[in-house]
Amino acid sequence: MTTTTPTPAAFADAAPAGTLEARIRRHPERFRVMTGDRPTGALHLGHYFGTLHNRVRLQDLGVEVFVLVADYQALTDRDVVERLGATVEGLLLDYLAVGIDPERAVIFNHSAVPALNQLLLPFLSLVSVAELGRNPTVKDEIAHSRQAAVSGLMYTYPVHQAADILFCKGNLVPVGQDQLPHLEMTRTVARRFNERYEQVFPEPEALLSATPLLLGTDGTKMSKSRGNSIALGADADTTARLIKGARTDAERHITYDPEGRPAVSGLVLLAALCLDRDPHAVAEEIGGGGAAALKRTVTEAVNARLAPMRARRAEYAREMGYVRAVLRAGNERANAIADATLGQVREAMGGPV
Known part of the structure; x- marks a missing residue:
């Protein structure tokens, strides 16, 4: 089901x-x-x-x-x-x-x-x-x-x-x-x-x-102490680099299966949260695109979600x-x-x- x-x-x-x-x-x-x-x-x-x-x-x-x-x-x-x-x-x-x-x-x-x-x-x-x-x-x-x-x-x-x-x-x-x-x-x-x-x-x-629990780039719980997190204050290039290095698995077809494929599903969930969408639908759209397409989707979604926050943060940092x-x-x-x-x-x- x-x-x-x-x-x-x-x-x-x-x-x-x-x-x-x-x-x-x-x-x-x-x-x-x-x-x-x-x-x-x-x-x-x-x-x-x-x-x-x-x-x-x-x-x-x-x-x-x-x-x-x-x-x-x-x-x-x-x-x-x-x-x-x-x-x-x-x-x-x-x-x-x-x-x-x-x-x-x-x-x-x-x-x-x-x-x-x-x-x-x-x-x-x-x-x-x-x-x-x-x-x-x-x-x-x-x-x-x-x-x-x-x-x-x-x-x-x-x-x-x-x-x-x-x-x-x-x-x-x-x-x-x-x-x-x-x-x-x-x-x-x-x-x-x-x-x-x-x-x-x-x-x-x-x-x-x-x-739901959000996993870090190593497939475990995202945490400051584990070095697997994407900071809100990170710039777009740093965010892209961190997501590019995130753990996935050997199966090319992307699915949302948190128990069976935690690392891949963590990335799918991150994109879904940023897009306010259902993770199953996001995974289905990526389908056979593999890890590269998944990471590209996640990077674009995260950077789009954080862009206005980054702009406000930069303004406050000057004050x-x-x-x-x-x-x-x-x-x-x-x-x-x-x-x-x-x-x-x-x-x-x-x-x-």
Whole structure:
């Protein structure tokens, strides 16, 4: 039986009555989204189709969006962070280029919001060491850690994320299936705080991403750390070179078969996402054209999709004073909210924290 993989446009249009998506569309003002990225490398197409385009969609629906540059969390799986300042500025350029609007979204970074990080202390008192150790996402991060020994920051990572989400009383978190354990930890922290002290925090809902996993040029998950990604800031020639070197297989006829032909299907899916088309239809059009035709289709689709973003990114890169001002303004807004939340927490707990 042939199945159809929806495109991003189809995800946005599908909203059966009574679903979370339908509730968001009816009352976007009731939701506050918290999301973000660690500044450990350049954002890539996996980030764009996995999260970035959805942040813009939610923003455009009228949802209040908070975007965190998680500079403290960059240290969870590494001893030092190289070129942190430049990487943070690269993230800011990408955010603005894809359409995140600082007039409607709050862009801020961990290290500039002390009260947010202070919430980590009372939140840690609400979970056990065993619970932290059982978190499957933490286990996976530890397995792939770049550190010789696992740091305490790695174990407390899910609780720090709870502070990220709850400082602004975020009640909606866009996540992939693999991130659900982190969000469940946030829900646990909120629930236990409310039960032990008083009702302060919402238990945030997960807005699951429907975008299929995007593979990198080596046929595995696209990742900053694996060197297999296509950065949003890459120029057209670099993008073409990376796609030309992407892994395929020996079979000439192009089909979309993610299980049987993951590398080829990853390229087909990338073209389909960029074109807002069904991947089976894209594969059928290429047919017997082989890997060369597939890579040509993918290159043209990716470069066409990224062209307007690249143009906006270049414009913002010439106005770095403005870009830095966006972060300062976001930090001011985040600080005001974090200070108020920490004040509520102290009052609920009966004294200074």
